[in-house]
Amino acid sequence: MTNPDILITGATVAAEVTERGASGVADAQAIDLRISGGRIIERAAAGTLVAAEGERVIDATGLIAMTGLVDLHTHLREPGFEQSETVLTGSRAAAAGGFTTVFAMANTMPVQDTAGVVEQVQSLGDAAGYATVRPIGAVTEDLAGERLSEIGAMAQSRAAVRVFSDDGKCVHDSLLMRRALEYVKTFDGVVAQHAQDPRLTEGAQMNESALSSELGLKGWPAVAEESIIARDVLLAEHIGARLHICHLSTAGSVEVVRWAKARGVQVTAEVTPHHLILTDEKARSYDARYKVNPPLRSDKDVLALRAAVADGVIDIIATDHAPHPSESKECEWDAAAFGMVGLESALPIALLSLVNEGHVSWAELERLLSQKPAEIGRLEGHPTSLEAGQVADLVLVDPGASSVFSLEHLKGMSQNSPFLDMELPGRVAYTVRRGYLTLDDGELVAAADVAAAARNAEAAL
Numbered sequence: 049m050t051n052p053d054i055l056i057t058g059a060t061v062a063a064e065v066t067e068r069g070a071s072g073v074a075d076a077q078a079i080d081l082r083i084s085g086g087r088i089i090e091r092a093a094a095g096t097l098v099a100a101e102g103e104r105v106i107d108a109t110g111l112i113a114m115t116g117l118v119d120l121h122t123h124l125r126e127p128g129f130e131q132s133e134t135v136l137t138g139s140r141a142a143a144a145g146g147f148t149t150v151f152a153m154a155n156t157m158p159v160q161d162t163a164g165v166v167e168q169v170q171s172l173g174d175a176a177g178y179a180t181v182r183p184i185g186a187v188t189e190d191l192a193g194e195r196l197s198e199i200g201a202m203a204q205s206r207a208a209v210r211v212f213s214d215d216g217k218c219v220h221d222s223l224l225m226r227r228a229l230e231y232v233k234t235f236d237g238v239v240a241q242h243a244q245d246p247r248l249t250e251g252a253q254m255n256e257s258a259l260s261s262e263l264g265l266k267g268w269p270a271v272a273e274e275s276i277i278a279r280d281v282l283l284a285e286h287i288g289a290r291l292h293i294c295h296l297s298t299a300g301s302v303e304v305v306r307w308a309k310a311r312g313v314q315v316t317a318e319v320t321p322h323h324l325i326l327t328d329e330k331a332r333s334y335d336a337r338y339k340v341n342p343p344l345r346s347d348k349d350v351l352a353l354r355a356a357v358a359d360g361v362i363d364i365i366a367t368d369h370a371p372h373p374s375e376s377k378e379c380e381w382d383a384a385a386f387g388m389v390g391l392e393s394a395l396p397i398a399l400l401s402l403v404n405e406g407h408v409s410w411a412e413l414e415r416l417l418s419q420k421p422a423e424i425g426r427l428e429g430h431p432t433s434l435e436a437g438q439v440a441d442l443v444l445v446d447p448g449a450s451s452v453f454s455l456e457h458l459k460g461m462s463q464n465s466p467f468l469d470m471e472l473p474g475r476v477a478y479t480v481r482r483g484y485l486t487l488d489d490g491e492l493v494a495a496a497d498v499a500a501a502a503r504n505a506e507a508a509l
């Protein structure tokens with residue numbers, strides 16, 4: 049079987065909208081794209097390509113086309129925590145959000161610290177077909193921070209792991225961090241650090257500030273993040289290895305990364321959508337949907353993070369999609385789990401906090417959410433543009449739409465979103481992975497059809 053060809057007509061290409069601010073979109077030239085056998089095979093000026101028989105035609109007039117979004121930081125929870133999310137449900141959430149690839153964090157049960165477990169996760173993703181699932185390997189055995197995991201075996205496995213992280217926990221031991229950097233350097237891998245000094249954050253519940261004292265919640269100081277980043281950029285410089293910093297949350301972290309980049313350290317940094325828009329003031333409600341690791345910070349930090357995205361100190365946006373069942377969130381703040389779901393809301397929040405505020409252009413947004421995370425993760429086959437010959441991983445977005453974000457938008461298993469009931473801009477209309485639709489006019493394509501299309505695409509590519 050082969051998947052039907054797709055003709056996309058009249059789309060505006062994000063890469064050509066290089067002006068910051070809303071004006072650029074109207075001036076950009078529209079195009080037609082023809083997709084066959086998993087790839088873009090033709091690209092021409094809008095109105096040029098004629099539909100062939102049996103071809104699916106998508107009228108993309110007024111929509112913006114980007115290469116498929118890539119999330120370097122997703123928690124899919126399977127194996128072990130299937131009451132929160134599975135590879136299937138998490139990749140459905142990804143497709144709904146415009147993502148064609150997610151990197152799955154290692155804090156599963158068993159932990160993704162052997163070739164067997166990472167291969168299992170990758171296979172589950174391949175079978176589901178809603179997104180390419182690239183497993184992240186644990187840095188230390190069982191995330192215990194005591195011994196290095198089988199990094200080489202995971203790198204050489206069928207899953208060809210390139211990103212290693214103990215995320216959820218910090219690799220706190222300096223010698224282990226050094227050894228991990230030395231190891232990944234041998235195959236051009238990267239260590240993604242969850243920067244949190246464990247001693248400085250024992251029992252911590254929210255950003256350390258006058259507000260944490262007022263609310264009686266134990267404070268989480270900015271220096272607990274910044275001191276680990278400072279140590280690790282020095283280690284990365286010393287070893288000459290690649291380091292990635294997960295979820296930057298403070299103005300001070302931005303300054304440390306800026307300093308390191310100026311010295312030529314091979315460091316990249318991510319920010320989550322929620323840290324670009326929410327502040328610690330949300331803790332006043334004691335609503336545990338706002339409890340997250342690292343915590344929501346101050347206004348000043350939010351502005352510094354946005355500015356760092358605009359000036360390139362922060363390289364990517366990553367969701368830290370962290371599903372939890374309602375019983376873990378609908379309880380007292382102190383007892384609640386850390387984390388928020390984020391795949392379905394990432395693009396709207398990026399539009400709201402960055403594009404609509406004039407901090408980045410659509411072209412820059414594509415770098416932040418697609419090209420650059422693919423580069424950091426050494427993702428093979430990801431399209432570098434929407435030119436003929438590239439793999440057809442792409443998303444079509446309606447920039448003018450807006451809606452109240454509701455439970456209907458959430459396609460994963462958990463509902464712990466801090467954005468429910470907010471009016472959010474933009475609509476992910478179509479997601480195309482390897483030349484077949486996973487999201488069709490805002491609706492997820494049925495699981496059996498996606499699984500079959502994924503097998504066809506695998507055979508064709």
Ligand SMILES: [Zn+2]
Pocket residue numbers: 215216217242294295341342
């Ligand atoms: Zn983390």
